Structure formats: C-alpha cells, structure tokens
Amino acid sequence: MTKNNNKLLIFLAAICLPVFIVISPDWLKINGITPCWPVILLLPFSLKSTPVKAAIASIVLGVFIDSFTISDVSYIPSLFLLSLVWSQYGLHNKKIELFLNIGLMAIFGTAFVGLSIWFQKIIIYSVLRNNWFHSWSIYILISEVIITGLVAPFFSSWLLLAYRKK
Amino acid sequence: MMKARGKVGFHLLLKSRFWVIFLFGALLFGIRWTKGAGYLDFYSVLLKPILPGTAQREWIKEGENIERSIRLKLLEDDNNRLRKALSLKQFNSEQRISAAVLSRSSRNWWQLLEINKGAEDGVLKGQTVIGPGGLIGLIDSTTPLTSRVRLLTDPGHQVGAWIDRTKRHGILTGMGTNRPKLIFLNKNTLAKIGDAVTTSPASTLLPPNLTIGIVQFVDEKALPSPYAIVQLTASPEAIDWVQILKNND
Numbered sequence: 001m002t003k004n005n006n007k008l009l010i011f012l013a014a015i016c017l018p019v020f021i022v023i024s025p026d027w028l029k030i031n032g033i034t035p036c037w038p039v040i041l042l043l044p045f046s047l048k049s050t051p052v053k054a055a056i057a058s059i060v061l062g063v064f065i066d067s068f069t070i071s072d073v074s075y076i077p078s079l080f081l082l083s084l085v086w087s088q089y090g091l092h093n094k095k096i097e098l099f100l101n102i103g104l105m106a107i108f109g110t111a112f113v114g115l116s117i118w119f120q121k122i123i124i125y126s127v128l129r130n131n132w133f134h135s136w137s138i139y140i141l142i143s144e145v146i147i148t149g150l151v152a153p154f155f156s157s158w159l160l161l162a163y164r165k166k
Numbered sequence: 167m168m169k170a171r172g173k174v175g176f177h178l179l180l181k182s183r184f185w186v187i188f189l190f191g192a193l194l195f196g197i198r199w200t201k202g203a204g205y206l207d208f209y210s211v212l213l214k215p216i217l218p219g220t221a222q223r224e225w226i227k228e229g230e231n232i233e234r235s236i237r238l239k240l241l242e243d244d245n246n247r248l249r250k251a252l253s254l255k256q257f258n259s260e261q262r263i264s265a266a267v268l269s270r271s272s273r274n275w276w277q278l279l280e281i282n283k284g285a286e287d288g289v290l291k292g293q294t295v296i297g298p299g300g301l302i303g304l305i306d307s308t309t310p311l312t313s314r315v316r317l318l319t320d321p322g323h324q325v326g327a328w329i330d331r332t333k334r335h336g337i338l339t340g341m342g343t344n345r346p347k348l349i350f351l352n353k354n355t356l357a358k359i360g361d362a363v364t365t366s367p368a369s370t371l372l373p374p375n376l377t378i379g380i381v382q383f384v385d386e387k388a389l390p391s392p393y394a395i396v397q398l399t400a401s402p403e404a405i406d407w408v409q410i411l412k413n414n415d
Contacts, residue, residue: 022269022280023269024269024270024271031273032272032273032274032403033273033274034271034274069275069276069278070276070278070306070307070314070316070320071276071320071322073275073276114275117275118275121275121321121322124322125321125322127322127324127339127349128321128322128341130390134321134341134342135342135343136321136341136342136343137342140273140274140275140342
C-alpha cells in the first residue's frame with residue numbers, strides 16, 4: 001500500500017504536474033489561463049509537514065517554477081508565506097481533508113500568489129505605474145482563481161491522502 | 167425604234183462588266199472610307215473563340231508579379247548596401263530559421279512562446295521573431311534545443327517602433343492585452359486611427375520596416391506623453407510556426 005502511495009506521489013508530483021506546466025494543455029484552461037500548479041502542489045505537502053519542511057519545499061518549488069517564466073518576477077515570496085500559513089493551519093486542524101476546504105484554501109492561495117506577481121510587476125516595470133487599473137491582471141487573477149479552485153480539490157486531495165497514508 | 171435602242175443599251179449594260187467594276191470600286195471605296203473596319207470586325211469575330219481572354223490577363227499579372235519581385239529584390243539589395251554603409255541593422259530575408267511552437271502561454275502572467283529551435287540552430291538571445299502578420303516578439307532565452315519568445319504583449323516588454331506616415335518614434339509597451347501601447351517620444355504625434363506601426367528604419371536593435379500593427383486609438387493629451395493603442399497584425403494565439411531573423415553582424 002505504501003509503495004502504491006509512493007508511486008502516486010512520484011507520478012503526480014514529479015511527472016504529471018511538471019508536464020502540465022510545460023505543455024499547458026488547452027483542456028485545462030479557462031480563457032487561456034492555466035491553473036496555478038505550484039499552489040496545487042504545495043498545498044497538500046504544507047498541510048502535512050512542519051513549517052520548516054514546508055518552507056524548504058516552497059523555495060525549491062519556487063525555484064523550479066521560476067525557471068519556466070521570464071523577467072525578474074518570482075513565485076518564491078508568495079509561496080514561502082503560503083507554506084508557513086498552511087503548515088500552521090495543518091498542525092492545528094485535523095479535518096483538513098474536507099473536499100471543499102482544500103478548494104477554498106487553493107483559491108485564497110492562488111489569489112495571494114497572483115496579487116504578489118501583480119505587485120512585483122508594478123514595482124519592476126515603471127511603465128505599469130502610469131495606469132493603476134490593469135484589466136489584464138484582474139482578468140488573469142479571476143480566471144486563475146476559478147480554474148485552480150476547480151482543479152485543486154482533485155489533485156490536491158489525492159496528494160494529501162497519499163501523504164497521510166504514507 | 168427608240169424603245170428597241172433603249173432595250174439594247176440596257177442589255178449591253180447588264181452584259182458588260184460594268185457592274186462588276188462598279189461594285190468592286192464601291193467596295194474599295196467603302197474599305198478605304200471605313201479604314202478597313204469591316205475587315206477588322208470580321209477578323210475579330212473569327213478569332214473570338216480562340217482568343218486567350220482571362221488566361222491572358224493572368225499571364226500579364228504573373229509577368230507583373232515577377233517584375234515586381236525582381237524589383238523588390240533589387241531594392242532590398244540596394245537598401246541593405248546603403249544600410250551597411252550607415253552601420254544600421256539590416257533585413258536579410260535569406261537568414262531565417264523556421265521553428266514550430268511547442269507551447270504557448272499568451273494570456274498568463276507571462277506571455278511567451280516555447281519554440282523548437284535553440285542555440286544549436288544558431289538562435290541567440292534578442293533575435294527577432296516574426297509570424298504571419300509581422301513581428302510577434304524577441305528571443306528571451308535559449309536552451310540547446312528550444313527557445314523562449316517573449317511576446318510584444320507581455321506586460322512591461324518594450325521595443326522601439328514608429329509610424330511611417332508621420333515619421334514619429336515611440337516605445338511599444340506590452341500591457342498584457344492583445345493591444346500594446348505605443349508611447350510617443352514627441353508631443354505632437356500627428357497619428358491617426360488606421361496608421362501602420364512598423365519597426366523603425368533607424369533602429370540598431372531590430373530589423374527595419376517589420377509590420378507590427380495598426381493604430382486603433384490615439385490620446386494626444388495624455389500625460390506625461392501621448393500614446394496610441396495598437397492592434398497587432400500577428401496573432402500569437404493562432405500561430406503554430408514562427409521565423410527567427412538571424413543577425414547579419
């Protein structure tokens with residue numbers, strides 16, 4: 001049983017999700033926006049790990065995800081903070097496997113990551129400060145939150161159950 | 167007696183070649199008078215079924231196209247020679263690398279394309295990427311086998327551009343939408359809706375005269391500088407193949 005869980009973890013975490021990040025299949029998009037894969041991957045691990053382990057995982061994941069992006073904007077700060085919050089939440093709440101609970105946490109996490117990227121972009125690119133209303137950011141943020149909220153309960157729940165059984 | 171003489175005279179007139187000569191003369195006169203119109207009309211009616219018609223129009227057009235492409239080639243060569251003399255960036259249509267799009271993220275936080283040609287094929291950072299319709303972006307990074315293209319629409323991405331009609335320069339800035347913003351360097355832009363935006367012929371970074379898009383909106387009174395919203399002519403969301411323009415230098 002443990003072997004099977006390990007295989008599932010390896011398949012989802014090491015093969016399936018990175019493939020989705022690289023290929024970004026059209027059938028997993030809303031308005032051309034893909035789910036926030038780092039949140040989906042980090043959420044179950046943070047809930048079942050100590051804050052230190054979760055923080056290290058967030059940095060590793062952030063470095064990995066940053067390699068698929070351009071410019072100096074990074075996922076690491078937001079993922080780091082999220083991992084600490086989620087690991088604390090996981091330590092104090094035992095009924096975290098609830099299906100909707102995971103989806104809600106993923107939605108808030110995605111919104112936080114999106115806002116972090118948006119603010120970083122505003123700080124880095126002075127031209128974006130000319131106009132403070134960025135329709136593209138709101139569009140991406142809402143679409144990403146929706147698609148991640150739909151996908152996370154499935155992927156993150158599987159991963160969380162696999163971690164727990166392991 | 168008189169009647170008989172008349173009959174004889176008329177008979178002789180009919181019998182003689184007078185009428186033949188008369189008709190021949192009239193015919194000649196008619197031909198001369200109409201400048202051979204009858205002949206020509208008859209000839210055209212005869213030839214009508216075998217005239218080339220539309221096919222000939224196509225031959226003529228094909229000939230014109232060939233002539234234009236030869237002239238274009240000669241002008242491009244001439245233009246390149248002059249640009250070389252002025253140490254400006256050259257546009258060489260022969261030095262192109264075709265690449266397929268591996269993955270696209272044209273609407274996300276980062277607007278980019280992954281293509282299947284990399285450093286081993288001679289792709290370098292900063293090279294220009296064009297697609298059907300014109301310029302779509304620049305090479306941001308390369309691996310041995312793939313390259314990442316940063317699209318013109320990526321928020322904060324800036325390239326130099328100008329409007330050929332008014333000869334006014336500006337900076338085309340990606341705003342995350344399909345319509346980047348052309349921020350002008352001068353106050354009096356003279357830009358109008360429908361103006362074509364191209365790369366500047368004086369650019370030392372980008373090849374000259376590449377089509378970028380069409381002006382859709384102009385705000386002359388904007389501060390700190392006037393701007394125009396540009397609709398791109400190339401759509402990265404629908405492009406499967408791109409071409410990378412290699413540097414000549």
